[in-house]
Amino acid sequence: MIKSAYLHIPFCEHICHYCDFNKVFLKNQPVDEYLDLMDMEMKNTLEKNKANELETIFVGGGTPTALNEKQLEKLLDSVQRHFPISHEMEYTFEANPGDLSKEKLLLLKEGGVNRLSFGVQSFNDDLLKKIGRSHRKADVFRSIEHAREAGFHNISIDLIYSLPDQSINDFRETLKTSLSLDMEHYSAYSLIIEPKTVFYNLMNKGLLPLPTQEEEAEMYEVLLDVMAANGYKQYEISNFAKEGYESRHNITYWDNDEYFGIGAGAHGYVNGNRITNHGPLKKYMDAIKETGFPYKETHHVTKVESMEEEMFLGLRKSKGVSEAIFKEKFSVELISVFREPIESNFAKGLLERHEGHIRLTKKGKFLGNEVFQAFLGVI
Known part of the structure; x- marks a missing residue:
């Protein structure tokens, strides 16, 4: 929804x-x-x-x-x-x-x-x-x-x-x-x-x-x-x-939820698709006049990409990524998909488990980009 x-x-x-x-x-x-x-x-x-x-x-x-x-x-x-x-x-x-x-x-x-x-x-x-x-x-x-x-x-x-x-x-x-x-x-x-x-x-x-x-x-x-x-x-x-x-x-x-993106250069996430609108004003306006939509690019997000996004977006939140919601969304245990980066960053003191969530530690907040990168390309 x-x-x-x-x-x-x-x-x-x-x-x-x-x-x-x-x-x-x-x-x-x-x-x-x-x-x-x-x-x-x-x-x-x-x-x-x-x-x-x-x-x-x-x-x-x-x-x-x-x-x-x-x-x-x-x-x-x-x-x-x-x-x-x-x-x-x-x-x-x-x-x-x-x-x-x-x-x-x-x-x-x-x-x-x-x-x-x-x-x-x-x-x-x-x-x-x-x-x-x-x-x-x-x-x-x-x-x-x-x-x-x-x-x-x-x-x-x-x-x-x-x-x-x-x-x-x-x-x-x-x-x-x-x-x-x-x-x-x-x-x-x-x-x-x-x-x-x-x-x-x-x-x-x-x-x-x-x-x-x-x-x-x-x-x-x-x-x-x-x-x-x-x-x-x-x-x-x-x-x-x-x-x-x-x-x-x-x-x-x-939360990696969907949203509309309206206007020149806006990004949306609709029905599993990441949509990018034309940025230059003339291209945006001409596209709407010609087709009714200003889309420059539409990319269907694969399940693997969506799981990666769930991690590097969700880990920005202080409460982290919910293991229960991850399983509900993807029908698989979070730890079974990302065991290596999770355990590796546990060992470095950058991630921790808290109340059913995987989240950044205080130390991890200073090295967030390094942690996020660890979840890309491992599936």
Whole structure:
């Protein structure tokens, strides 16, 4: 049963130096036509794949809140027409602290959105400028205040650490400032240098002064300790929440469940198929006009691939992979399929068995990618 949908808005007013997501500058783009074709994709997708009422919707980008009020209202109306909104649903919008006006906040609230995810990244204004962010520390406080006034009681902040020239003390200060806002949810990711980004080009020229691996690991340890000390439960490698405020949408991914992907460059998982939409705006739009669907690639996931995904996605969760659910899904014991990587990582102290789950140890969280790799290509 498909219970989630991801919608992609690829427009940005500024392009951050680290970002490799599918995005374009907003100026002079055919935004309204894009929204019309997204509406058509939603309609055609649901006609092709009957779905029950969704439990989560996540609108990401790009910068969804870069849309003007009329465009934002158009998008919200499309979502409501195709995906009935209920009070029980988790309906998230990503937002940039610098462009979320009171009027847009009220539109989102009236449209059924009940969760906001702010791309804050840092509370150091010099660092924000260095990484290409358009907002500043004061914008975050103002946007959070306005969001609370508009009635939002489920707000998440995204942070990035191991930024160029970032010190461990600077990251401590960012965490301290973040926690002073008393958000329901925090995500914190280590900077990854991706191809085709400003940072990638600077790194290749030797002009990107990054923290050492040891400093990056220390920042992660600081993150774990500070979040725990402030009562936030780590429920995934990079995600922390007050009780009951875990991101249900992201758990869909980590549980290896199916979901719709709508919009340019969006990915979906439907009826056993991983579907990738065309990313370039023109290709996405032309494909919908010609065929009704913007699919660039459809890959049927084999049983072996699905079992591997169950492991490297599920091990991101603090509770790990359920042995009972694995057997229910695949009609085989988890340990019998992955005995060698499990026992090997038990011996290294990177995995442990806890209450019917295989999960990362604290040591394993620092070496997660190494553990995940161990489950690929062994069946």
